[in-house]
Amino acid sequence: MSDLPSVTGENFQSEVLQGQKPVLVDFWAPWCVPCKMIGPVLEKAAAKLGDRLRVVKLNVEEEKATADSHGVMSIPSLVMFAGGKEVGRIAGFMDEARLSAEIADLLEMAG
DSSP states (O other): OOOSOBOOTTTHIIIIITOSSOEEEEEEOTTOHHHHHHHHHHHHHHHHHTTTOEEEEEETTTOHHHHHHTTOOSSSEEEEEETTEEEEEEESOOOHHHHHHHHHHHHHHHO
């Protein structure tokens, strides 16, 4: 489905919360059509912003406890973490232009 790296509850701390740069986590599920639709858009964003942002995926079906602990109530949910803390989130499918603008806003908040 996606070439983006996956994270799990086991490596969430090291891969996301302790990341050297902001990390955008795509909380998704295999049965979620909007999740599948946003995948290629996220891949483009990751390619474009790779020097400033890391984009990863977390399957909520396999990692329910991790999704719950971060307050994920609907999918797709994109949550940005910087410095070990959540700096913002984006919910639902959106086109490339809108997603790019939303990510730029989150990166600004991340400092």
